[in-house]
Amino acid sequence: MDSSDQLDATFSALAHPARRAILARLAQGEATVNMLAEPFEMSLPAISKHIRVLENAGLIKRGRHAQFRPCTLDTKPLQDIANWTDQYRPIWDARFDAMDQLLNQLKDPHHD
Amino acid sequence: MDSSDQLDATFSALAHPARRAILARLAQGEATVNMLAEPFEMSLPAISKHIRVLENAGLIKRGRHAQFRPCTLDTKPLQDIANWTDQYRPIWDARFDAMDQLLNQLKDPHHD
DNA sequence: TGATTAATTAACGCATTAGTTTATTAGTGG
DNA sequence: CCACTAATAAACTAATGCGTTAATTAATCA
Numbered sequence: 001m002d003s004s005d006q007l008d009a010t011f012s013a014l015a016h017p018a019r020r021a022i023l024a025r026l027a028q029g030e031a032t033v034n035m036l037a038e039p040f041e042m043s044l045p046a047i048s049k050h051i052r053v054l055e056n057a058g059l060i061k062r063g064r065h066a067q068f069r070p071c072t073l074d075t076k077p078l079q080d081i082a083n084w085t086d087q088y089r090p091i092w093d094a095r096f097d098a099m100d101q102l103l104n105q106l107k108d109p110h111h112d
Numbered sequence: 113m114d115s116s117d118q119l120d121a122t123f124s125a126l127a128h129p130a131r132r133a134i135l136a137r138l139a140q141g142e143a144t145v146n147m148l149a150e151p152f153e154m155s156l157p158a159i160s161k162h163i164r165v166l167e168n169a170g171l172i173k174r175g176r177h178a179q180f181r182p183c184t185l186d187t188k189p190l191q192d193i194a195n196w197t198d199q200y201r202p203i204w205d206a207r208f209d210a211m212d213q214l215l216n217q218l219k220d221p222h223h224d
Numbered sequence: 225t226g227a228t229t230a231a232t233t234a235a236c237g238c239a240t241t242a243g244t245t246t247a248t249t250a251g252t253g254g
Numbered sequence: 255c256c257a258c259t260a261a262t263a264a265a266c267t268a269a270t271g272c273g274t275t276a277a278t279t280a281a282t283c284a
Contacts (some may be wrong), residue, residue: 011127075204092187
């Protein structure tokens with residue numbers, strides 16, 4: 001999987017509220033599939049599939065203890081998308097700077 | 113559109129390499145649909161649809177000059193996803209801290 | 225006006241996604 | 255062994271996504 005495919009998989013995995021909620025839950029610590037499913041109206045197989053999607057994107061890792069498959073968060077792909085968005089930070093900073101300048105001008109009318 | 117739907121739309125829009133490439137091009141400045149389409153093998157209508165997806169996600173704004181519909185980048189949704197990923201930053205920082213500690217221990221074996 | 229250019233819409237095919245219910249695998253423990 | 259729990263697989267439906275080609279809208283310009 002090249003890095004573009006990896007970004008595809010990550011963005012696509014994050015494009016569903018249930019999957020983002022699962023990640024938020026895992027930020028609190030390890031959890032089983034049933035624990036993860038509990039807050040949702042959805043069936044267990046549906047959650048199982050969402051977990052699979054997250055796992056394929058590398059966002060979660062899984063262990064085995066007895067008949068449980070505990071899930072843990074892996075933040076690596078999140079760091080990758082953070083780095084990706086950082087490409088654009090100069091642009092929104094630039095706009096902010098322009099706004100900042102404008103505000104300063106308004107506050108300090110001695111400038112021309 | 114609530115903020116979760118907005119995130120859905122943004123992540124989903126970013127989950128395609130052509131759309132990310134279009135954003136990268138627009139980071140250089142305004143461009144028409146034909147200009148945006150030029151680097152791709154895809155048909156023009158296909159690009160037109162990708163642009164529509166980006167526009168619906170709020171990632172681009174469009175103008176009108178004669179028969180052209182120039183596109184410009186709007187970074188607001190990118191800032192939103194940057195803020196979203198920042199939720200998880202403490203976690204990967206924590207892991208980095210743990211790794212850092214471990215490395216220090218290895219370098220400095222006087223610790224117990 | 226008629227030809228040309230820019231872009232979108234329409235109509236279609238095909239693959240993928242998201243959910244369901246039912247069935248199955250695999251491990252625990254009486 | 256049998257019953258129970260955790261989780262996945264199978265099979266299906268409905269909706270969405272991504273691409274195509276052909277047709278259409280809208281503006282320019284000779």
